[in-house]
Amino acid sequence: MSSPAQDRPPVAFEPTRFEKVLIANRGEIALRILRACREMGIRTVAVHSTADAEAMHVRLADESVCIGPPPARDSYLNKAALLAAATITGADAVHPGYGFLSENADFAEMVQDHHITFIGPPAKLIRSMGDKIAAKQAAVSAGLPVVPGSDGAVGTEEEALDLAAAIGYPVLIKATAGGGGRGMKVATGPDDLIEAWQTARTEALAAFGNGEVYMEKYLAHPRHIEVQVLADMHGTVVHLGERDCSLQRKHQKVLEEAPSPALTDEQRARIGAIACEATRQLGYYNAGTMEFLYENGGFYFIEMNTRLQVEHPVTEMITTLDLVKEQIRVAQGEPLGYAQGDIRVHGHAIECRINAENPVTFTPSPGTLGRYHAPGGMGVRVESGLYTGLRVPPHYDSMIAKLVVHGANRTECLMRLRRALGEYVIEGVETTIPLHQRLVQAPRFVSGDYDIRWLEGFVTEDQ
Ligand code: ADP
Numbered sequence: 001m002s003s004p005a006q007d008r009p010p011v012a013f014e015p016t017r018f019e020k021v022l023i024a025n026r027g028e029i030a031l032r033i034l035r036a037c038r039e040m041g042i043r044t045v046a047v048h049s050t051a052d053a054e055a056m057h058v059r060l061a062d063e064s065v066c067i068g069p070p071p072a073r074d075s076y077l078n079k080a081a082l083l084a085a086a087t088i089t090g091a092d093a094v095h096p097g098y099g100f101l102s103e104n105a106d107f108a109e110m111v112q113d114h115h116i117t118f119i120g121p122p123a124k125l126i127r128s129m130g131d132k133i134a135a136k137q138a139a140v141s142a143g144l145p146v147v148p149g150s151d152g153a154v155g156t157e158e159e160a161l162d163l164a165a166a167i168g169y170p171v172l173i174k175a176t177a178g179g180g181g182r183g184m185k186v187a188t189g190p191d192d193l194i195e196a197w198q199t200a201r202t203e204a205l206a207a208f209g210n211g212e213v214y215m216e217k218y219l220a221h222p223r224h225i226e227v228q229v230l231a232d233m234h235g236t237v238v239h240l241g242e243r244d245c246s247l248q249r250k251h252q253k254v255l256e257e258a259p260s261p262a263l264t265d266e267q268r269a270r271i272g273a274i275a276c277e278a279t280r281q282l283g284y285y286n287a288g289t290m291e292f293l294y295e296n297g298g299f300y301f302i303e304m305n306t307r308l309q310v311e312h313p314v315t316e317m318i319t320t321l322d323l324v325k326e327q328i329r330v331a332q333g334e335p336l337g338y339a340q341g342d343i344r345v346h347g348h349a350i351e352c353r354i355n356a357e358n359p360v361t362f363t364p365s366p367g368t369l370g371r372y373h374a375p376g377g378m379g380v381r382v383e384s385g386l387y388t389g390l391r392v393p394p395h396y397d398s399m400i401a402k403l404v405v406h407g408a409n410r411t412e413c414l415m416r417l418r419r420a421l422g423e424y425v426i427e428g429v430e431t432t433i434p435l436h437q438r439l440v441q442a443p444r445f446v447s448g449d450y451d452i453r454w455l456e457g458f459v460t461e462d463q
Contacts, residue, residue, distance in 0.1 A: 015333035018092040018117070022056065024082050025097030027033045028402060029308070030057035030384045033095045035233065036324035037228075045089045047082060049075035056385030063089055070395045076100045079107050086116050093117040093331060097395065102307040103130050112373075119331040121306050123179030128263040129304045133176050133214050139301045142278035143298050145301040147293060149216035160197045161190060163215050166440035170218040173197050175204030175211075181251025182207045186218050187298045219300070221451040222293035224248065225260050226305075227275040228315045230326055231285045232336045240315045240323075241345055247439070247455045249362070254432075254455060255439065256311035258318050261410060262294065271299050274339070285328050287312075287323055293452075310402070313383060317349035317406040333411040347406055352421070352436045354384075354401040356392050360435040366394035370427035373421035379406040379413075392429050400431070410448065414440060437457065 008447060022045040023033045030046060034057055037044045046061035051070035058064045065085035068075035086094055093113050093185040094117070096102035104129035108118040119193065120126065129135045133153060138145050148167055153176060154160050164171045164187065173196050174377055175183030183204035185196035186430045197213065205211035223246040244260035245253045251395040259268065275290045312323045321343075330336070369390045374382045384401030386392075392400055405420055407413030421437050444450050 003351035006411075012364060016133065017115075018025075018089045018328065018332060019357065020062075020089065021119070021328070022047065022078070022082070022086045022089065022094045022116075023061070024094050024458050026052050026055060026057065026076060026101075026396065027400070028236050028385055029097040029099075029310075030055075031060070031385045032095060032383055033324055034060055036328065038320060040325060042328070043090050043283070045085065046102035046199075046337070046398060047085050051391075051395055051396070054390065055391075057388060064268075065089065070393060073267055074098065076396075079104075079110055082129055083114060085352055086111070087114060091116060093119050095119040095327070096207045096307065098307050098310055101307070105130060116161075117331050119286070119327050121288060126306045127138070127281060127283055129306050131176055132174065132178060132303055133212075135304055136214075136301070137222075138282060139278065139304070142281040143299040144278050144290070145299055145385075146275060147216045147219065147302060150214045152214065154197065154215050156180040157194055157197065160193055160215065160253055164193050167215065167217050168351070170220075172216045172218040172303045173200040173213050173215055174196075174216060175200060177204065177207060177208035177210040177212070179208070180271060183213070184251060199337050213255060216302075219293050219295050221296040221453060222246075222300075223260065223451050224291065225254075225263070225271070225299070226289050226291040226309075227272055227277045227293045228309075228312070228323075229275050229288050229290065229321070230336065231279050231288075232330050233285050234331055234335045235280070235281045236336045236339065237276045237284075238338070238340045238344060239319065240319050240338065241272065242268060243309075243314055245260055245311060246446070246450055246452045247457060249455055253311065254354065255352050255436065256314055256347065257352065257354070257410075257413075259348065267297075274299075287327050288372075291324050311351050313381065313402065313404040314349040314351050316346045317381070317404060318347060319343060346417075347402060347408045348410040349406045349440050351405075352417070353399050353432070354403060354426075354436070355398040355432045356397050356400045356429040357432055358430045359432045362432075364394065364398045365430035366392045366398075367429045368392075369429060371417055372427070373423070376401065376402075377420070379416050380420045381405070386426065398404040400429070403436075414446065 043062045046058045046064040047067045065082040090418040101102045101107040105123045108123040111118040124310040170429040173185045186194040187193040228240040243258045245256045292299040372388045382402040405417045
């Protein structure tokens, strides 16, 4: 690995100021970025597919550009159309949000090649962290503990059998290019290993255009704990504590909280310091998240996300920092202006991801919104572009809103969350609000004693 100092771009003595930012995303996150820009006095360009012409982020932006038909590959994933939109509108920078092209190193490079700033880390780090094998190897050299597993890709059946015997069953086969919980298969013994290996390869090829897979020890009952890091281009790195994202269905997060009810202050400080040190060694800047599995007191790195996370608001609520503004400031070349000792954690925050889905079968439920009433009051934050009459299109991810609640402590936060969920009215589409209502009453969730397997069983219990 080359030295971090060499990797850092030359920084102008005077940080540049963006006048116009193109938001290369849709839905709640496009609106979230738009709001941050507006508060910073930066003009915004929204992009949209023909299915999103009436979306809130389009209505509120200073300018908007239609970038293609509804399918994401023709619009929100269409690099040339996005670049043309940025060039034509004279945008100084592109904020990619999460999903879509946010972790596409080629896109980041294309943007930079057009003398437009990509609001994120250097493209070469997006590339190395996007290849999960390379990311694990980089993590090991940066001193992070990782889940035991293969050193690289597992290319043959013999290799798979030998490795699994050495690691010990159960093992997990994962896609090198994986994301969104797809392309993962568990094998409990040699009998189902080859099938798992083959299925994972086929699924990975279909989903990511890359069939390469690797192997990890399958941890039985870990928690998913991730550390938010923030770094400027001048060498300052801080962590903003952790988020507990153990409540998952099909390896996808459903509800997140910060701080984690499972960690002591000492553990928090230890894993935060480890994540900061790794960030420094990688020469990383902007916001990033190091994801770990946590079991029996040990942390095991699984991947680094080189973008803003869906669940970033829980960190914002407990630190009072605006992560999108911080990302923009860092991309402008500004120093963070604070150090680890200045970061304070206040109270507790929980986020519920609200999807347009049947709360029992999880079948997507697109449609036109009828009555809409968002909860409010002290400590309640709704991130959503919903309004009565909006058509929720069937073409994209089904998450339509995030309800984020803050309280002085976890108990107050839970009481407030129950109250806010009870106020939320979304008609015209089915939503997962009833699932969240059930979840926030569940003794196991209330106790804070849950792991990544628990929710899967809970959602299939008798209603
Ligand atoms: P993706 O990038 O697809 O989200 P991750 O590597 O981040 O994949 O893993 C997603 C989830 O899958 C984790 O939060 C955890 O629930 C589960 N998982 C991943 N690796 C392991 C493992 N080695 N053992 C047990 N569960 C795992």
